[in-house]
Amino acid sequence: MSASTAASDETRHTLLLSVDFEDWHQLVRRRVGVSGWEVAGPALRRQTAVLLELLDRLAARATFFILGMSARAHPDLLGEIAARGHEIGCHGDRHQPVHRQTPSEFAADLRAARETIERLTGHSPAGYRAPAFSITGESQWAFQVLADEGFAYDASQHDTPRIRDTVRADEPAPHPMHLSGDSILWEFPVAVWRTARARIPVGGASYWAVLPRRLVLRGLRQAGPLAGLYLHPHELDPEPLRALLPEGASTAQRAHAAARAAQRNMARRAATDTLRAIAGSFELIPYGEAHARLSGAATSP
Numbered sequence: 001m002s003a004s005t006a007a008s009d010e011t012r013h014t015l016l017l018s019v020d021f022e023d024w025h026q027l028v029r030r031r032v033g034v035s036g037w038e039v040a041g042p043a044l045r046r047q048t049a050v051l052l053e054l055l056d057r058l059a060a061r062a063t064f065f066i067l068g069m070s071a072r073a074h075p076d077l078l079g080e081i082a083a084r085g086h087e088i089g090c091h092g093d094r095h096q097p098v099h100r101q102t103p104s105e106f107a108a109d110l111r112a113a114r115e116t117i118e119r120l121t122g123h124s125p126a127g128y129r130a131p132a133f134s135i136t137g138e139s140q141w142a143f144q145v146l147a148d149e150g151f152a153y154d155a156s157q158h159d160t161p162r163i164r165d166t167v168r169a170d171e172p173a174p175h176p177m178h179l180s181g182d183s184i185l186w187e188f189p190v191a192v193w194r195t196a197r198a199r200i201p202v203g204g205a206s207y208w209a210v211l212p213r214r215l216v217l218r219g220l221r222q223a224g225p226l227a228g229l230y231l232h233p234h235e236l237d238p239e240p241l242r243a244l245l246p247e248g249a250s251t252a253q254r255a256h257a258a259a260r261a262a263q264r265n266m267a268r269r270a271a272t273d274t275l276r277a278i279a280g281s282f283e284l285i286p287y288g289e290a291h292a293r294l295s296g297a298a299t300s301p
């Protein structure tokens with residue numbers, strides 16, 4: 001094996017780990033329409049403790065893309081995440097799809113989240129992940145807004161057939177996007193295994209639940225250098241999700257929430273074991289670290 005091949009192998013075996021840090025109970029309660037949905041859910045504290053312990057044991061560090069409204073409901077959790085050596089990024093404030101917002105609404109949502117994150121951690125997030133990867137072909141103006149709002153990188157492009165009108169990265173590897181006014185926003189796409197016949201997403205736990213583990217590992221090896229993985233706090237929790245709606249919720253609301261819990265419980269069943277297997281085969285680092293390596297290399301003489 002030549003020295004240059006060895007170097008590229010080393011790069012290929014590093015993946016970017018992220019957590020979309022949000023309170024599932026806030027989201028499901030809002031979705032089914034119960035009042036008081038903003039109140040802190042009963043499980044995020046436990047889920048966060050389990051997740052941080054697991055990442056420590058696996059010697060993995062991640063970017064936590066923080067949802068503003070969940071951070072405000074659990075103000076002490078962000079300090080703990082940062083103290084364990086993880087990067088704090090931004091997942092927006094209200095978890096509204098980007099393509100349903102105007103550019104000025106999107107900018108306001110970013111500012112609200114940033115203000116919460118800065119107040120609670122003293123640090124300004126450099127990276128952004130859209131809720132449900134919702135920067136679509138029609139809402140690509142969002143990249144310019146992110147750069148104008150001071151973000152250095154985006155991690156929202158996910159080339160999967162499950163997302164309608166998704167933005168397909170020109171190249172699957174991390175790359176700078178040159179925007180107007182000489183601004184640059186780096187893009188870090190989610191891991192997708194491209195074969196001659198199909199695009200197979202391999203970066204998230206809902207895909208790990210339906211693919212044999214050896215194919216997930218093989219797909220990640222093929223997905224390109226510094227491909228992105230994403231998790232949610234509830235996916236590593238040994239306790240199943242339970243909807244636990246407040247008193248006064250209707251039978252229909254309870255049925256709706258229970259169905260969503262069942263769906264998430266199915267989707268997360270392989271998450272912990274697959275993450276262990278991935279951590280055994282790949283170095284897992286936060287996005288900001290990869291951004292510092294790449295953008296430093298791109299600007300050095």
Ligand SMILES: [Zn+2]
Pocket residue numbers: 020022091095130131132
């Ligand atoms: Zn989310």
